[in-house]
Amino acid sequence: MKNFLKVTAIYAAFFLSFGNYASAATEQKLTWAGCGISKNAFMAEMAAAYKKKTGIEIDFKGGGATKGIRQVSSHEVDIGGTCRHLIEDTETLTTVPEERRVQLTPVGWDALVVIVHKGNPVENVTIEQIRDIYTGKLTNWKQIGGRDAPIELYVRKGKISGVGRTLRELVFNNYDQEFVAKYVVEESSNLEKDMVSNPNGMGITGISSARKIQDIAKILKLDGKEPTYDNIKSGAYLLYRPLYMVTHMQEKNPEVRKFLAFVMGSEGKEVMRKAGTVPYEDGIQLWLKYLDQQNKAIAKQRQQAGLPVSKTIPKSKLSNKVQKDQISAR
Known part of the structure; x- marks a missing residue:
């Protein structure tokens, strides 16, 4: 199934390539749009911590999960926040046009x-x-x-x-x-x-x-x-779901990736924990269970549309490192 689970979590690449943060003298702002739940879960505290460290401010636009995805896809904002995955066309199993050209990186659990x-x-x-x-x-x-x-x-x-x-x-x-x-x-x-x-x-x-x-x-x-x-x-509380950061697949602004590296690093994880949100890696064993729920929903949608369901369920397109981590956590 093409483009199913465009989730990226290639942690080492971020840290090796973007280990040096912008200085406090940097005046650049980054723009963020997304769901209020992501903002309440960690983004407000994350933005404050990042500004304190780097001087770079995150300008919040709000708008909901759908805007968080689609405004990144259309280059209207630098970063998005979403509490749902990309929507796929039921028949073709490809991402709907409005939500292509983005990558979702799971960073926390809601x-x-x-x-x-x-x-x-x-x-x-x-x-x-x-x-x-x-x-x-x-x-x-x-x-x-x-x-x-x-x-x-x-x-x-x-x-x-x-x-x-x-x-x-x-x-x-x-x-x-x-x-x-x-x-x-x-x-x-x-x-x-x-x-x-x-x-x-x-x-x-x-x-x-x-x-x-x-x-x-x-x-x-x-x-x-x-x-x-x-x-x-x-996972004892059953209705858990991942929270994602959204970036453009062809993002050229290094400050975007530096911010994402901060969120995924030790400082960002500690910000999340203090805000009461479980960092993604702390609950990584939840992912395969969650993926199974996603697959069931997609299969049912195809079944109701009179389409075959046998080809709906490839594994995720996470990095090899993260897939190994998930398997070992089972």
């Missing part, structure tokens, strides 16, 4: 979490209950141990947002899954804000964003597991 109003008595939800809620089979909180009140579900608009696509991937193994929801919102930040004010509300977002509001909203356990750092790192 988790999808269910958030509700702070006063909601429910403490735990199962993956099966999530499926039933999102397909309209469960509609009242009392059906999952709560009070007698309607479940007012919030979802992201469309099917290609970072949260929407990975939720369909991890919970339904179906990128085309339709959701039955009362509210459809443009951004995850809107969903998060509404959980604070709606006692019957329920939504799913990234753990890094949910932590920002956990004093005024509630994060539910999933199958009895809390989305703690250790549970995400070990």
Whole structure:
């Protein structure tokens, strides 16, 4: 399957080629666009640490995971951040035109979490209950141990947002899954804000964003597991997903690669840990499990389109070094 998993993690090349950072006198700025979850997970802290070290500022544009990919592809920004992978054409298994010409480098691990109003008595939800809620089979909180009140579900608009696509991937193994929801919102930040004010509300977002509001909203356990750092790192919390940095395949600005080397190096990993995000290499054993979920979703999409599924599943196009690391971590 051509162009499946354009993921790059060639660590040694970055460190050998770009070990010397720009001096503090450098006035260059780098521009970044991407999902708010990536920004909350590590990018805000990473940008501050990098500016302190090099003097180079990261100018945040926001815009979501899709813009984080496509604006790098079109050279509108230097770097992107995404919490979903590239979208592929179901029939040809090639990356859609808007998302070609980029490389995704996995740098950290996020988790999808269910958030509700702070006063909601429910403490735990199962993956099966999530499926039933999102397909309209469960509609009242009392059906999952709560009070007698309607479940007012919030979802992201469309099917290609970072949260929407990975939720369909991890919970339904179906990128085309339709959701039955009362509210459809443009951004995850809107969903998060509404959980604070709606006692019957329920939504799913990234753990890094949910932590920002956990004093005024509630994060539910999933199958009895809390989305703690250790549970995400070990895979005990099941709804984990990689966070990627996006760069252009023909990137010529050395400062972009220097920044990526910083993110992937020891200093960058420590910034992530302090921010509560698991660095990619710390949870590298999760990758093959995650890849299996991706493959199932792609296979189901092709099956629904009446296409053969036998050729959907090559291994990832990671570097040989990283593939060996993953195999040894199993």
